[in-house]
Amino acid sequence: MSSSETRPRPKKKGTKKKVVAAPGTPEVKAADEPGSNMPGAPRHLLGIAELSRSDIHEILDTAVAFKEVMRRSIKKVPTLRGKMVINLFFEPSTRTRTSFEIAGKLLSADVINFSASASALSKGETLLDTARNLRAMHPDILVVRSASAGVPWMLARNLDCAILNAGDGAHEHPSQALLDVLTLRERWGTLEGKTVAIVGDISGSRVVGSNIRCLSKLGARVRLCGPPTMIPWGIEELGALSVHHRLEEAIEGVDAVMMLRIQKERAAEPTYPSDREYSRLYGLSPRNVDLTKKDALILHPGPMNRGVEIDPAVADGPRSVILDQVENGVAVRMALLYLSARPIGAALEPPVAAA
């Protein structure tokens, strides 16, 4: 290997990796083209749809390194010192917001939580005005959760900071999908050729879209399962998948089962008769869990409805990786923050390598 000194110096070989940018706007796309790696261009993570397989692996590899940082006794590194991260949440969320907040703090960023459900938008301010106000505060990274699909893309077009999508309606929730595949990759080494069943409230879930895309891109097959009232039309177009209405058929011989929460608060009208009936037909329990492969993994994005979609004996059982998902969530979000942070003064100071 070469000298490991940190002075910026000419690179010997072609660019080793490309930025993780998920181009959602024309100007960002330009930054992603070879040779026009514009310094200062924000690196967004809008959706899994915009990531290549190697982008995904780059994020996961970076997350693995950050997981080691989380386990240290002094679990803080100075990397994002002086960077401002705003968590802009138009919808309530505790765990995703906390996970991003912890990730930012472990990297020494200043993290500000801006809960819009209780503020400006309810007073009649438009989304664009909220965005312009935020821009005036000069954040480096904006983490956005919204009820409407597309909000992160709209913000990416109008702000000059990096946007990380923390869930836009039922459209994309990329950091969740990334933490799920990290959890699986850790156990399996590769997702190639594996089969994953996603069971439950498919239409109400914000994590399904990103997960189908992410699992498919990494070579896994997906089976979706739920009552017909909970499966949206046309979902087959998202990736390599099949749709099932019987749980036993969906989980037979799979390598992992991802259980989804019944979104009681989000359904406009009831989509199933009773918790008890749902649990009997679609709940994962010791009664049916052995239909999967012997060492199949059990995932759940949380929060769990114990006794409804998942039996406590399964949730707490030896194959459950539900708490690994939570730990990996922080590691993935550290990686996303690290990879999205804008170069310091890049617009003012062209790097040596460009000279």
Next chain:
Amino acid sequence: MPPYNLIEKRRYLEGGRINAKLDEIAKSIIEQVSDPKDVVLVGIRTGGVPLAERLRKRLKKTTGVETPLGILDITLYRDDVFRGLEQPEVGPTKIDFVLGDRLVVLVDDVLYTGRTVRAAIDALMDFGRPRRILLAVLVDRGGRELPIAADIVGERVEARSDETVEVRLAENDGDDAVVVMGEKRKGG
């Protein structure tokens, strides 16, 4: 492709002379400590790691002590992380022993600006409070930008600021040598 070609300018420490230098470095480490059991080796990723591994074997041979070896990734402590076109890759740090009150020998391949060493010292301090840190490098090429000096140096090499100094090791490159690379210039 970059708009320039780097070509080999000079070679140092060929034909087993890197190993001879490492023998001297190991000897010097032993001379500077009262109890070899106190010593731990920490290699800076990536260039310092194979050198630290070779030093560990030498210490074992001379003193019979199995010296703990750690790997330190300094990326997250760099002062230029967000200055370049792209972020450097982050690798895992692996230090699974206690640093407190130990004598840490920090090992790197080339000492140049001193910024890597500054970052490494900061990173080490987050793992504990070593009694003393010694810096051992195979090559010192001058050009310091910070007030940092190595305690043990294998070889001093003259290199201009537009040249890079590479340590090539049999583990990765098939042969041991220190190579100075420079830009190809017109007419020479």
